[in-house]
Amino acid sequence: MTQTLTRIALASRPVGWPTQENFSVETGPVPEPGPGQFLARTIWLSLDPYMRGRMDDGPSYAAPVPLGGTMEGGTVSEVIASNHPDYAPGDIVVGRLGWASHGVSDGTGVRKVDPNLAPLSTALGVLGMPGHTAYAGLNAVAQARAGETLVVSAASGAVGSLAVQLGKAMGMTVIGVAGGAAKCAFVTDELGADACFDHRADETAKDLAARIAKAAPNGVDVYFENVAGKTLEAVIPNMAQHGRIAICGMISLYSGNTMGDRNQLPWIWRSILVKRLRVQGFLVGDHMDIQARFLEEVGPLVKAGKVKFRETVAEGLEAAPEAFIALLRGDNFGKQLVRVGADPA
Amino acid sequence: MTQTLTRIALASRPVGWPTQENFSVETGPVPEPGPGQFLARTIWLSLDPYMRGRMDDGPSYAAPVPLGGTMEGGTVSEVIASNHPDYAPGDIVVGRLGWASHGVSDGTGVRKVDPNLAPLSTALGVLGMPGHTAYAGLNAVAQARAGETLVVSAASGAVGSLAVQLGKAMGMTVIGVAGGAAKCAFVTDELGADACFDHRADETAKDLAARIAKAAPNGVDVYFENVAGKTLEAVIPNMAQHGRIAICGMISLYSGNTMGDRNQLPWIWRSILVKRLRVQGFLVGDHMDIQARFLEEVGPLVKAGKVKFRETVAEGLEAAPEAFIALLRGDNFGKQLVRVGADPA
Incomplete structure (x- = not known):
């Protein structure tokens, strides 16, 4: 594989409103999955208001993103190489691989998604x-x-x-x-x-x-x-x-x-x-104990079209910073997503 | 009976800190208990910070005291005349008969007190x-x-x-x-x-x-x-x-x-x-459902001397306004009480 990994890093901490200058686009080689890990390519990236807190260097419910580090975020990805017994190429997973074209994971915090239940992007929104x-x-x-x-x-x-x-x-x-x-x-x-x-x-x-x-x-x-x-x-x-x-x-x-x-x-x-x-x-x-009940109750409603949802999609990973700033202004309408890669064939 | 009733009325609404001028001492005849009512003489009056809220004319969890009305408050009293089947002269009751030497009640919100359990004043404090x-x-x-x-x-x-x-x-x-x-x-x-x-x-x-x-x-x-x-x-x-x-x-x-x-x-x-x-x-x-459990658990601790409490006692009903103002300043030490009448013989 001679693919390139693209990621969005935190270049500087914002004072008040974030700007494009707080982010940088970085490239490098796609990592190899280590033992017990898998490599996935990102299809969808979720943008959420909580990410603003991660850009600050103060106490919050989660550690801040370090300067130069990849911005955190929820993703829907396709496994493309795996040394993990539970994941095989072609599996669709929802996890937190961040603002990046690719990511490796040992499976922590990752969940497989049934691609037949609903459009993949819903795993980051109404079913995520x-x-x-x-x-x-x-x-x-x-x-x-x-x-x-x-x-x-x-x-x-x-x-x-x-x-x-x-x-x-x-x-x-x-x-x-x-x-x-x-x-x-x-x-x-x-x-x-x-x-x-x-x-x-x-x-x-x-x-x-x-x-x-x-x-x-x-x-x-x-x-x-x-x-x-x-x-x-x-x-x-x-x-x-x-x-x-x-x-x-x-x-x-x-x-x-x-x-x-x-x-x-x-x-x-x-x-x-x-x-x-x-x-x-x-x-x-703090409420992972009711996740299964949530999916059981709401999954069928989404599949049946009984739950409506809206999405605003930014095209391409490089568009993420601008879309995130717009999200904080309230310019989005419904769930803000970034289309990072194509749906599986 | 030709006794006189003494009561402390709200003379005016305070702006900020209450003063003596916000209260007035009023006298009149002791009322006769009507059908289904009893008459009691006050032994102890409780002073509590929440009473400050009752002096204001704004929305709160309870209606304000009207101008000229008797200040509200919890009391320990001795029944001295009764047309109520459940109450007889000599009974000791805790209720809300207000800043007054006497009060009549139909029994609503009143509870009999066992005078052998602990000093009567505790019915307004640690056991009240x-x-x-x-x-x-x-x-x-x-x-x-x-x-x-x-x-x-x-x-x-x-x-x-x-x-x-x-x-x-x-x-x-x-x-x-x-x-x-x-x-x-x-x-x-x-x-x-x-x-x-x-x-x-x-x-x-x-x-x-x-x-x-x-x-x-x-x-x-x-x-x-x-x-x-x-x-x-x-x-x-x-x-x-x-x-x-x-x-x-x-x-x-x-x-x-x-x-x-x-x-x-x-x-x-x-x-x-x-x-x-x-x-x-x-x-x-809002938690009357656990009152019985509270008395069962804490009553024996008080009787056994395992729960300590302090009282600050003001002598005589007329001393109530000054003691109340001092309470708001934090001058009291422990439960603030007013000794209105003698303990039963």
């Missing part, structure tokens, strides 16, 4: 980590129940769009919040939310809160939090007693938004006490 | 609402477990002192935070905490955080929150992954402390996500 995240957040974390009212922020996104649909499927009233009229139309018309509000509309958090109050006259029982910022400010006053907030992300804060100068900690702390809220941060990795 | 609160917060809310590390703020107070002792009894490492060296000495020497830090010491939240870090090298698994403010700022960076914060109160915020100008909401929100914390507000009234 984002879908599993939505499922875990609603069920294991927020313990959402039929008849309750759910607000989902970033409702047209990879995680949010499944949270909306799972909420509707279990008999909840679902209110989405998304950025822009087109996304909101998708959330109501295609995903089936009862209402969706555009946080980019020219209005204050108070205005948004008033609109949510109208749509949720008995209050919000579950808030699936992906964004923080103005949406959080608007949801808190609408939370019902004994409401639950599942904090999945806070994309509006990732690049330096401080939510203004007033110290809102006393206000939020008091709201949690007075309404006896339960606020819980979570990471899908 | 504060004790039940500590028990519910640790067990039902935070799900504290042996081997974990617990931080209790206001650790010498009515709720905190039992939280410390219950934590030690279940095999936790317990760190108290209290205001002043005398209280801290009580928390370690009498209550058995492994450490106690004085939040009034001349140091920043960062200094306090460093001291907690030394005492909790593996992080804080459970924070029993009574105060917010500097203590909260110091505990958050020390929280362990999957830590739980049971929010019982936030006494430092009740009279207008805003915790400074920097907006700490993004910081706390990010901490909850990154460490996958669970933050839950609670009210003892």
Whole structure:
């Protein structure tokens, strides 16, 4: 094999918004798989907001990407050479081989994908980590129940769009919040939310809160939090007693938004006490015990076309940095993917 | 009966710290119990920080005290006349008859007290609402477990002192935070905490955080929150992954402390996500289902002298406003009570 490996490395740590200069394209020889390893070529790369945190050199739930290191990310790949007894050339695997054309793995954190179940890209979206995240957040974390009212922020996104649909499927009233009229139309018309509000509309958090109050006259029982910022400010006053907030992300804060100068900690702390809220941060990795149940429940829905999803595809690995920056701005619509290599023949 | 009823009414709503002028002493005839009611004379009145919230005219978990209305509060009383089949003169009851020398009740929210179990005043403290609160917060809310590390703020107070002792009894490492060296000495020497830090010491939240870090090298698994403010700022960076914060109160915020100008909401929100914390507000009234279990477990410990408690007693109903203001300043030591009437003969 005389193929070339291409990878995207972290060139420098961003201050606030990342720029193209924070990334570099590196090339080198494709590695040989060692004993017990396999080599795979990347077909799809997933781009996700959490990656912004990996670019910083501070404490987080995972170690930062080192300078010069390959950016981390979930991938769908085809095994092309293997010294691993469980993997053979032609196998399709979902794993974390990073922003690279090829990767080697010993199988840790890798799962084989049935290519007949659904399009391969869904293993990174609705049937992958984002879908599993939505499922875990609603069920294991927020313990959402039929008849309750759910607000989902970033409702047209990879995680949010499944949270909306799972909420509707279990008999909840679902209110989405998304950025822009087109996304909101998708959330109501295609995903089936009862209402969706555009946080980019020219209005204050108070205005948004008033609109949510109208749509949720008995209050919000579950808030699936992906964004923080103005949406959080608007949801808190609408939370019902004994409401639950599942904090999945806070994309509006990732690049330096401080939510203004007033110290809102006393206000939020008091709201949690007075309404006896339960606020819980979570990471899908803490909920691997329900992954099988998630795939069993949601896999057939996807195959049957009963769960809708959108994808935004960037073409070619070199397009990943620009697509990632756009993702942080909210320019994507649904799951952001990078097409790195062709589907298997 | 030609006795006089004395009561303390809310004369005006405070702005920030309450003052004597916010209260008035009112007198009138002692009411007759109606059908199905009993009349009781007050022996002990409990003063608690939550009463500050009842003085405001905003949304909270309970309706505000109306202007001119009797201040609300828990009481231990002796039944002196009864038209209620379950209550007879001489019965000792704990209830919510308010800041008054006498009260009538139909029995709602009233519980008979066994005067042989422990001193009557404990029905308002370690065996009453504060004790039940500590028990519910640790067990039902935070799900504290042996081997974990617990931080209790206001650790010498009515709720905190039992939280410390219950934590030690279940095999936790317990760190108290209290205001002043005398209280801290009580928390370690009498209550058995492994450490106690004085939040009034001349140091920043960062200094306090460093001291907690030394005492909790593996992080804080459970924070029993009574105060917010500097203590909260110091505990958050020390929280362990999957830590739980049971929010019982936030006494430092009740009279207008805003915790400074920097907006700490993004910081706390990010901490909850990154460490996958669970933050839950609670009210003892939501946990009446475990009251019997609490009394069964803790009652014998109190009778056997295995649970220590402190009381600060103000003499006479008219002393209640001043004692309440002092309570908000943290001048009390342990449970703040008002001796309204004599023990039964």
